[in-house]
Amino acid sequence: MSPSYLTDVGSFLAAAVCGSSEDTNAPVVIVAASTGDNVKVTGESIDLLDKGDSALLVVTGMATLTAAKLATIAAELQESSDNSSWDTAEVVYAAATVASGTGENHFVKATSIALKARKRYIRFNLTPNLTHTSTDVMTYSAALVMSDNVLPAA
16 A cells, blocks of 8 residues: 555646647657758647646657767747747757767657746747758657646656
8 A cells, every 4th residue: 555645646747749830749850951950840839827836848759860960959938928929039958969879869858947937828949950961860759747736847
C-alpha cells in the first residue's frame, strides 16, 4: 500500500503542443538547406487560465547528421492578453545544439519556464537549423508541460 502522502501527479499536469503551426500535432521534419531549415515556426496559442506558476518546455526528436555537422533549435516566447495581439518575443534559448556527430542522434531539451507574471496566452516559436547544406534530416516535437495551481511543473 502506498503512503497516504503520495498521489498521482498526472492529474495535476497538462500538456500543450507548441512550436508547431500544424493542426495534426505531428512531429516536424526538416531537411538541411531545404524548406523549413532555419525558418521560425510560430507555435500554437496556449491558454494559461487555471495553470500554476511554472512549466517545462520539452523539445524532443532525432537528427541524422554527417560528420562535424550540428542540429540546433532556438526557442522564444510570446504572450498576449487577448490571444490576438502578441508582444515582442523573448529569447528562451538561442541556437542550442541538440545533436552533433555522425549518424542518428536522439535528443531531449527541457527548459523551465516561469509563468507567474505572464499574460493569459503564450506561444513558443522555434527555429530548427541543420548546419549541413544537404542530406541531414531532423524530426522534432515540442510540448509545454504545465501544472495546475497545486504542484509546480518544474
